[in-house]
Amino acid sequence: MGDGHSQVAQKDKYVAIIDQDKVTDEVRNIALRYDPLNRAGRREGFHVTENGELHIDDEAVIEEHKIVANRIPNDAIKIVRLPAERGELVHQYGENGFRLYELPAPVKGTVGLLGRNGIGKSTALRILGGTLKPNLGAVSDEPDWDTVIREFRGTAVQNYLEKLRDGGVSTAYKPQQVDRIPDRYDGTVRELLIVRDERNLRDKAIERLNLEHIADAFVDDISGGELQRVAIAATLVADVDAYLLDEPSSYLDVGQRLSVARTLEEFVEDKMVLVVDHDLVTLDVVSDDFHAFFGDPAGFGVVSRPLSARRGINQFLEGNLRDENVRIRDTPIDFLRPSARQEMDGIPILEFPALTKKFQSFSLGVESGTIFGKEILGIFGRNGLGKTTFAKLLAGALEPDEGRVDADINISYKPQYLDSSFDGTVVELFAGQVDVYTRAFETEIQQPFDLEPLFDLVVGELSGGELQRVSIALALARDADIYLLDEPSAYLDVEQRMSFAATLRQFVNRNGAPCLIIDHDLLLLDYVSDRAMVFEGESGVSGVGRSPQSVRKGINRFLKIVDVTFRKDPNTGRPRANKPGSQKDREQKASGNYYAV
Structure with a gap:
C-alpha cells in the first residue's frame, strides 16, 4: 500500500476463524475452559457474546490458542498464521470470518489471478465487479466509500474504486459454473447473445469461438465445452470497461483455450480484463500481469504485488514470492515431472472390441483395446469427438451399434456434469450408496479427499471445487471393476489437482482396479497416466478413438492435430x-x- 497505510507488526500474527454454524455447547465449553488467556485470569480470551456467538478479538489471538483449536471437533475453530507485513485488510465476512488482504489492480490489459480454492479470488472479483462493498474489517460499522478509497491512496486500485463509487466503471462477469446456465436460461444460443450484445459483435464472437454449428441450438442441449464458449461470448459482447472471467478454461481443450486467448486479445483491446483460472497454460498465454493469492483457505487470503505472468506462475509453483520475501507453501508444486509409469504386465481387466455408435448428426468409431489392472489410462482429444460417448458405452449407459462391451464388468462412472440436485447433505449422499462407517472408507476416501468438513453441508450449496471433490470421492467409494472419471480437474485448483493425482495413484495401486480419466489438462494427464488414448476426427461430426499407446506419443499426436x-x-x-x-x-x-x- 501507499505511504498513508498503517504498518503491520513485525512479527507473525494469528487470527481465529470461527464457524458459528458448527459451534455447539461442547465447542463453547472447550473454548472457554482451555483458552490460555482465560486460564491465566485475563478477560481477552474466548467468550460468548450477548447474542450467543463464540468470539475472540483479533488482537487477543496468540499461537497458544492452537491448543484450543486442536481440542475442538469438526473444525469449528481454526487458528491460522497471518505472515507479517502482508498489507491492509480489505474485507471480512462477519466476526472472526474470512479475511481478504489487498486487491489486484485492474489495469488496461489482462491480469491473471491464481490461487487455491477458498482463498478470496471470487471475493476480489465481487468487489471489483461492484457487487460487494469492501468493509475494511469493520463488520458491524461499515465504512463509507471515501474511507475505503483513502485506504488505497497512491495505488492503481484507488482510481478504479473512485470510478466504481461514482458509477463510472461498468463490468461484465462470466461465472465459474457454466453448467448451471441452463437452469437460468432456456432459449437458444443466438437468442442469448442477442440479449447480451451491446457492441454488435455477436456474429464475430460466434465465428471466433466456433459456435456456428450450435447458434440455433437450445442452451440446455449443448455440451460443457460449448456452454463455456457461449458464456465467454456472452461476456465479451457486452460494452463495459472491465471484463471479469472466472475459470474460462474449464471443459475446453488446448486448442480452444488458445482460441479463447486470441479472441480475448481481439475483443478487449484497451479494456481491463481479470481472469481467474487454475490452468497454467491459459494464464500463461492470456496474462500481461499476474497476482498470486495465498493464505489459508476459508481463513484468510492475501493478494500479491503484480508480477509478469511467467515470473508469477513460476514463483507460485516454487512456493516462494521472492520480491515480497514470502514463503506461501512449505514445498514446491512438482506438477510437471511425470510419475513412474506402471508396466502393462498386469491382469487384463477389460478387452473391448472395435465399437461404433451413430447418432443423427454424429458418428463414433473406437479401435479395439485392452485395459489392465492397476493402470491409469488418460483419454484426451478435442471436444465433440465422442470421449464422453465412449465412457457411456463402457459404463453401459449407451448401447453400441457394433461391438459389445463385457456386461459382467462393473464400472463406477463420474460424469462430466456435476449433479447438485440431491436434496440433502453430503454425508447423506454418501450413506445412500456406500458404508461411511468403515475404516476403509475413512482412510481411503474420507481423509484423502478431506470430506469431513463437507459432510454436514447441503449438496446444492457446494462450490464447484467442493462438488467436484465429492463427485470424485463418491465414484471411487463404490465397489467396481473399473473407475471412469470424466473431467475430474474442472474447478480444482493446482494443489488439489496434484493431491488428486497422488491419491488416485495410491487408490489404483491398493485397489488393483484400473481408472480411466477423460480430461483436457495435459499436464495432469502426463503426470498421472500410464498410457494414453487419443480421439481424433471432426468435432461434432465424427470421431475415432485410437487404441491405447504411450503417454508421450499420445500427447505429441494430439498436439500435432491441434497445431500447438x-x-x-x-x-x-x-x-x-x-x-x-x-x-x-x-x-x-x-x-x-x-x-x-
Missing part, C-alpha cells in the same frame, strides 16, 4: 505453449516434436 507446440520452461521445467509462428514453434513442428518437455 509446448516447450520446457528453463527455470521450473513446466510445459509452456509456444507462441504460434515463433522460431521455437517452427523448429519443433519441423522436427515433429510437438511436446518438447
Whole structure:
C-alpha cells in the first residue's frame, strides 16, 4: 500500500476463524475452559457474546490458542498464521470470518489471478465487479466509500474504486459454473447473445469461438465445452470497461483455450480484463500481469504485488514470492515431472472390441483395446469427438451399434456434469450408496479427499471445487471393476489437482482396479497416466478413438492435430505453449516434436 497505510507488526500474527454454524455447547465449553488467556485470569480470551456467538478479538489471538483449536471437533475453530507485513485488510465476512488482504489492480490489459480454492479470488472479483462493498474489517460499522478509497491512496486500485463509487466503471462477469446456465436460461444460443450484445459483435464472437454449428441450438442441449464458449461470448459482447472471467478454461481443450486467448486479445483491446483460472497454460498465454493469492483457505487470503505472468506462475509453483520475501507453501508444486509409469504386465481387466455408435448428426468409431489392472489410462482429444460417448458405452449407459462391451464388468462412472440436485447433505449422499462407517472408507476416501468438513453441508450449496471433490470421492467409494472419471480437474485448483493425482495413484495401486480419466489438462494427464488414448476426427461430426499407446506419443499426436507446440520452461521445467509462428514453434513442428518437455 501507499505511504498513508498503517504498518503491520513485525512479527507473525494469528487470527481465529470461527464457524458459528458448527459451534455447539461442547465447542463453547472447550473454548472457554482451555483458552490460555482465560486460564491465566485475563478477560481477552474466548467468550460468548450477548447474542450467543463464540468470539475472540483479533488482537487477543496468540499461537497458544492452537491448543484450543486442536481440542475442538469438526473444525469449528481454526487458528491460522497471518505472515507479517502482508498489507491492509480489505474485507471480512462477519466476526472472526474470512479475511481478504489487498486487491489486484485492474489495469488496461489482462491480469491473471491464481490461487487455491477458498482463498478470496471470487471475493476480489465481487468487489471489483461492484457487487460487494469492501468493509475494511469493520463488520458491524461499515465504512463509507471515501474511507475505503483513502485506504488505497497512491495505488492503481484507488482510481478504479473512485470510478466504481461514482458509477463510472461498468463490468461484465462470466461465472465459474457454466453448467448451471441452463437452469437460468432456456432459449437458444443466438437468442442469448442477442440479449447480451451491446457492441454488435455477436456474429464475430460466434465465428471466433466456433459456435456456428450450435447458434440455433437450445442452451440446455449443448455440451460443457460449448456452454463455456457461449458464456465467454456472452461476456465479451457486452460494452463495459472491465471484463471479469472466472475459470474460462474449464471443459475446453488446448486448442480452444488458445482460441479463447486470441479472441480475448481481439475483443478487449484497451479494456481491463481479470481472469481467474487454475490452468497454467491459459494464464500463461492470456496474462500481461499476474497476482498470486495465498493464505489459508476459508481463513484468510492475501493478494500479491503484480508480477509478469511467467515470473508469477513460476514463483507460485516454487512456493516462494521472492520480491515480497514470502514463503506461501512449505514445498514446491512438482506438477510437471511425470510419475513412474506402471508396466502393462498386469491382469487384463477389460478387452473391448472395435465399437461404433451413430447418432443423427454424429458418428463414433473406437479401435479395439485392452485395459489392465492397476493402470491409469488418460483419454484426451478435442471436444465433440465422442470421449464422453465412449465412457457411456463402457459404463453401459449407451448401447453400441457394433461391438459389445463385457456386461459382467462393473464400472463406477463420474460424469462430466456435476449433479447438485440431491436434496440433502453430503454425508447423506454418501450413506445412500456406500458404508461411511468403515475404516476403509475413512482412510481411503474420507481423509484423502478431506470430506469431513463437507459432510454436514447441503449438496446444492457446494462450490464447484467442493462438488467436484465429492463427485470424485463418491465414484471411487463404490465397489467396481473399473473407475471412469470424466473431467475430474474442472474447478480444482493446482494443489488439489496434484493431491488428486497422488491419491488416485495410491487408490489404483491398493485397489488393483484400473481408472480411466477423460480430461483436457495435459499436464495432469502426463503426470498421472500410464498410457494414453487419443480421439481424433471432426468435432461434432465424427470421431475415432485410437487404441491405447504411450503417454508421450499420445500427447505429441494430439498436439500435432491441434497445431500447438509446448516447450520446457528453463527455470521450473513446466510445459509452456509456444507462441504460434515463433522460431521455437517452427523448429519443433519441423522436427515433429510437438511436446518438447
